[in-house]
Amino acid sequence: MKFLSPVLFIFLNCSFCALCFKTNKSLKLSYNINNLKKSRKNFNNNIKVYSSNEHLKQLKYVREVTNASIQICNNALKECNNDIEKAVELVRKNAKNSLFVSTSVKTQKEGLVAAGILDNKIVLIELLSDSDFVSRNDKFVSFVKNLVNIALVGEMSSLNKSEATANYAASSTTFTSSTHNIDNLLTLPYVDQNGRSNETVGEHLNYLRNIFREDIKIGRFTKYVKRNEQEFLHFYIHNVIEGNNTVGLSGVLLVMNIETLNENLKTKKEDILNIADDLAMHILSAKPVSISVDRLNEKVVKRELDIIKESLKDLKKPENIITNMINGKIRKFYSSVVLLEQEYMLDDTKRKVSQVIKDFSKKHEININVEYFDNFIIGEQNILKD
Template identity: 30%
Template sequence: MTITAATVRELRDRTGAGMMDCKKALEENKGDLEAAIDWLRKKGLAAAAKKAARAAAEGLVGALTLGKRGALLEVNAETDFVSRNHKFQEYVTKVTEIVEKSSDDIEALKKAAYPQTGRTVAEELTELVSVIGENLNLRRAKVLEVTDGVVANYIHSAIATNLGRIGVLVALESTGDKDQLMALGRKIAMHIAAAHPQSNTVTDLDPALLERERRILTEQAKESGKPAEFLDKMIEGRIRKYYEEVVLHEQLFLIDDTKRKVSKVVEDAAKEIGAPITLKAFACFRIGEGIEVEEKDFAAEVAEQLKK
């Protein structure tokens, strides 16, 4: 029987196994689809499909910077234990390196070649699922780059080199001394990890977030009982306070006690370095951020497992 691409694809869809493993299973079983499924199950390579529906909100963030370019990557797992697995750490590290050299397009990343395996990044993740026994998900990636300057990174709660639960990139455009810029960028990255800004500048802030806040503040102002002529000033004052909470340039710098805004810290650093500095962009990944995890009663979960 001729093994076609369609047959390989069908086997992959039914088992969740990697493309190369599906091809090998069909070759070992003379193209017999059902026999190939059994072969994959015996090898433990068909388990990935069953695990794909389980929520994965733990895992690792990888960060890598090489001078003017840096990358962040988030790969999720079901439990925090997996983050200490050497094979999982190796996977996140290698894929972060691929992101830094290519792009942060997740779909393109999945199709990229994984080093020394003959498999793609996505197929290697499927292989890892069968080894680790948990649902794993290649969730998101980000690349920052400057024309002249540095991209600094910081990993919070690091459990290995460039791996942890929170990863931050900071892009600084400047012709100034690169070591000084890198030191500044790292401090700003540490601030970001702690302060959780939503945007770099006021103009970058998501209009939907601003509109939502303005609606809330307007209702609060109306309920204050103040005269109508004072309401607009009250709302605008609170909007400025909101900017100080969520906009990086407007936040008070947390790394020292000088009570300076981040924008002022950058301005003062430019004077020390002797060259203008532009805080061009930042990126921050917090593991599992925004993923909804269903909370189950432990006894009910055990009972559910016993039924299987």
Template identity: 25%
Template sequence: MAITAAMVKELRESTGAGMMDAKKALTENDGDMEAAQDWLRTKGLAKAAKKSGRVAAEGLVGVAVKDGKGVAVEVNSETDFVAKNEEFQKMVASIADAALTVDTTEQLADATVDGKPVSEVLTDAIAKIGENMTLRRMVKVEAPLVVSYVHNAAAPNMGKIGVLVGLEGCNEEIGRQIAMHVAATSPASLGQDDLDPALVEREKQVLTDQARESGKPDNIIQGMIAGRMKKFFEEVTLLGQKFVINPDVTVEQAAKDAGAKIVGFARVAVGEGIEKKQEDFASEVAKTLSGS
């Protein structure tokens, strides 16, 4: 029997299962909707789907580097307890390795780990561990030399913050120092030209309004704005920032002094930008006891 998109949609809505799981369930049961629902329940996939609406803001960032390619992958869980789970950590490591072969998060979801798509690996883990988990994002840096750093490491190559730095010039030591700098300062971009124009315009407007309140002449105001924008670029761009290890030089100069040039970087922090729901402890206990 031909499995249509409408059938897959219906099964997804009735069980909350993922698209690929719903399609597989219908295929395995020759389009029989009830049998497909039972199949999902048997596999634990319907149960896992019920958890998909819960906020997953904890988890780990896994990094992997090979042959001039570096990736950082964020896999979220609901609690930090799961992030400390050895099985979860092994899964994150395998997903990070798989990310070396693809370019986008969508492609990574379809990439295989031990013969299974990453999306199915996650679904299986949800059913087994009992928490919602999501593959949130991946970033890639390519350069002659890519150095990685993990802050608050929970296991080798994974932790709460993952950093990649791409260099021209084979100096791994300065690369690691710069990666640690990135973890600490979270620069907005590599250089001035890479900054979001909207961010630059917003900052310029704020500084302009502040300068005008001084009541000084326009020519003085323009000079004030130029000086303050220069300081802004120095503070938010990696190349312009003062190097945390030696504040007498910029990061760009520190790299140059070590015979290297920074060509790219990425910083991924767990839960960054996710709105976490705040609930009191009594509510959490009640939810646990009710099994929801």
């Protein structure tokens, strides 16, 4: 009995320790689970209804333009009731650097860009699909090619002309991708590659939608008609499809005014084509929205000035210094969105595009000016232009 007492004591002591350990472990587990529930509840409260795909797209848009944190962008969207343009302005007004990080944002679209020239007309058009599988299909490629020819040949006089803003010369005959213009384009007779026509463009578009079960539609569209004999029409297509230089993933439509064009084309055609290609490639890379400062949309300039002034309002500096800072920031803005003010991207000379054009004109004794341009990139949208 005396021997059993110590053994029994040890056994009871071990049992008690084991019970305490188990209880403590259970309490810790319960505590961790409760904390996890609270954290999840707080997280759910934070995202609430904003976890929808639409909100995520808006959040991505604001962040892509401003490069601000997700939290700042999310708060801005909440404060602006999910108005993305106001949210961008709010983020930029409160940021140390109010300049755009990018004027282009990604879009969830596939498709092709195609271009063509006929006599005194040039067309650039974008055809969209949901997948690249469809946009690479022969039927899709043939349709976008035919669409260019139809737009070139078709009677477009009933369509609305674009307003003289951004890149457009005030008296030019330019048709752009307004809803009215695209609707009218859809009513034109659809002529296939064999010259047959028994339906409209819109009817053939619906035929393709039924075949592929995708939302195929005309995206952006520009048609320019020459105003005089000095205008040189040119297009450049990048990432061409199947070696066809009229169809690809991005493209530029360019109109240059060249003095004594016909005479210069006889002896300097290659030089003219080279500078046209170079300017088009720069436009595709730098993504300007206007040729010159005076052609930049007044609303865009006013909004930019308001954002800059708002971002500097709390600085305790003399008025003349604030004015200089505002002027410096607006010049920097111009250098990022105005073609002639941009730094030329095809060499390392750090010249402005305007200087590149002057140097070319002097070297080849050809007086040229950029009269109009437009550019489309599949999967990208310019927030100041489109």
